[in-house]
Amino acid sequence: MRDRLTQLYDSAGPRDVVEIAILAVAIFLLLRLLGKSRGASVVRGLGLLAVGLFLVAQVLVGIFDLSVLGRVLDYLLTTLLVALLVIFQPELRRGLMVLGRYRLFRYLVPANVRPVSSRLADAARAMSIEGVGALVAVEREMTLGPYADTGERLDAELSSLLVRSLFAKRSPLHDGAVVVCGGRITAAACQLPLGQPPENASGQHMGMRHRSALALSEETDAVLLVVSEETGRISLAVGGKLEAVPHDQLGDRLAELLETRSRTRVQKSTVPDQPAQPARRAG
Structure with missing residues (x-):
């Protein structure tokens, strides 16, 4: 297992680091946006739990080369994202409304007065x-x-x-x-x-x-x-x-x-x- 982790570490390049950074920033901005809604604590908890479980599962798939389990996790991730959109639709709507009030978006989309x-x-x-x-x-x-x-x-x-x-x-x-x-x-x-x-x-x-x-x-x-x-x-x-x-x-x-x-x-x-x-x- 240690050899497998060492192999994964050695195979990681600058491109992988950039991809991880982009994903981390995207997740942070999403949680911050949803954090301004009424279900902030619930959204943060479920979001962190889902991301944590997915990362752990991906590490296990990479270590033991579980290709079938990896495909199942991909399908589950897509289903989970759709389910979260449906469940937290009011919170997402409220978060987008808050985002639209930022001064930058006021300049990009002039309001009809x-x-x-x-x-x-x-x-x-x-x-x-x-x-x-x-x-x-x-x-x-x-x-x-x-x-x-x-x-x-x-x-x-x-x-x-x-x-x-x-x-x-x-x-x-x-x-x-x-x-x-x-x-x-x-x-x-x-x-x-x-x-x-x-x-x-x-x-x-x-x-x-x-x-x-x-x-x-x-x-x-x-x-x-x-x-x-x-x-x-x-x-x-x-x-x-x-x-x-x-x-x-x-x-x-x-x-x-x-x-x-x-x-x-x-x-x-x-x-x-x-x-x-x-x-x-x-x-």
Whole structure:
């Protein structure tokens, strides 16, 4: 047996080492991907058990030259892989969804922002008519993960009815902001930074939602959608500026902002310093 192991060791070349390394990396990435799903511990346990048994069986086949057993193991491996795909189909689906949210894949496959803008616009118009206040932060290039961590995690599909339900006055999550990342509602009841009231010559009062929207838009490139509870006015905050948007133009304006990458830093670097900032409009 020792001679057989020595023979196997001597016959291993650089090509075999590369193949083993590729397989090891592939198995590691697969386990890490599935580790973010609900059945993480089960997947890791079964995966490691299957890989360990298969390697031990292959070593025994190589040592004792069991060709028939080797063919049976090949068939069993194929059957095992298919069985794992069927059993852990929900976990695999969830893992692939997590993989698709990585920034690299966002660049490779641009997301369609029209459904996001239209659903948010429908919800904002309805809440404006009903007199319900709302604050929604939509992620663009800069991550909003730290702000989403301050609220309740949802990871739900974005819909107009869900947004309206979250901001309903009797909803336990109506206080705070809703964070939208990758076309999905990541979290609700999130705490955003509260900026100082801007110096406004007109002396108009600016509520906490509008101040938070301005503060976050100054710190990130996110698009902030604000619905005033008092007046029903709908506003968008981008790059430290607040603009009121008519109902019929809200969907197109949102789509335009979400389709355009953030130019805040470029604009700030090219515009010379001014003695005073222009007055911001309050919704």
